[in-house]
Structure formats: structure tokens, C-alpha cells
Amino acid sequence: MLPETLSFFEKVYWVARKIPYGRVTSYGAIARYLGAPRSARMVGYAMNGASGKDVPAHRVVNRRGLLTGKHHFEGTNLMQQLLESEGHKVVDNQLQDFDEIFWDPLTELPDNSGA
DNA sequence: GAAGTGACGACTT
DNA sequence: AAAGTCGCCACTT
Numbered sequence: 001m002l003p004e005t006l007s008f009f010e011k012v013y014w015v016a017r018k019i020p021y022g023r024v025t026s027y028g029a030i031a032r033y034l035g036a037p038r039s040a041r042m043v044g045y046a047m048n049g050a051s052g053k054d055v056p057a058h059r060v061v062n063r064r065g066l067l068t069g070k071h072h073f074e075g076t077n078l079m080q081q082l083l084e085s086e087g088h089k090v091v092d093n094q095l096q097d098f099d100e101i102f103w104d105p106l107t108e109l110p111d112n113s114g115a
Numbered sequence: 116g117a118a119g120t121g122a123c124g125a126c127t128t
Numbered sequence: 129a130a131a132g133t134c135g136c137c138a139c140t141t
Binding site: 027028031039040042046050060061062063067068069070071072 | 121
């Protein structure tokens, strides 16, 4: 369950850390899961501080599978390399078969809400 | 202290 | 359908 005591940033990290290997999600999906469907920007901004943390920021892309954040990684294509090393294909900064590897916390993350 | 900016996304025209 | 506008809110200048 998501600890509501965490700050928004920490919640973002909390969800991002749960992205399974070989899957990806979007900023908006995380924002929606956090109950802030209009705060996709904040999610991206939060990832800014994810560097050095235990957060697979490379598995978070925009809703079309575009590696909008690659610019914020070291080097020029570190993000792409990380994704490719997880078995993904990236063409023109865009993930191929995005809908197949997309991981939506809303539907794939158990909520354990008392059931 | 106010204004501008931003790893986005949904709404409006 | 495509392009423009707004929201979200922390951070920077």
C-alpha cells in the first residue's frame, strides 16, 4: 500500500521502484496512481531528483513511449542503453511495442486495500 | 517576493 | 484532426 505520509516526490519514487524489470510506465500513469491525474509534470520533475536514488528513472517515459527524459541522463544515450539492456528496442528515441511493455500501476499494482 | 520554467498530459478551440 | 492553452506545484532566477 502506498504510504500517504510520504511527500509527493517520495510517492513517485515509491511507485517507480516497483516498476518490474523489462517493463516501463509513463509519468501520467504514475501521477494518476497517486491521485493527481493532472500532475504528470510534477512526476517528471520529481524524477529529476531521482538521480542517486534507487529509482529506475529510465523505465519512465512519456505516454507515447518517447524517451523525453534521456536528455537528463549522463552521456547522450544512457537511458536508451539501459532500456535496450532490458530487452527493449528504441528507435528515434521511441520505445517499440510500447503497449506491450507498458506497466500501469493502476491495473498491475495490487492495492491490498483490506480485501 | 514575483515571475518564469519544466522528464507531461488533458482539455479547448 | 491539429494546434494552442491550462493545470499542476516545486524549484530557480
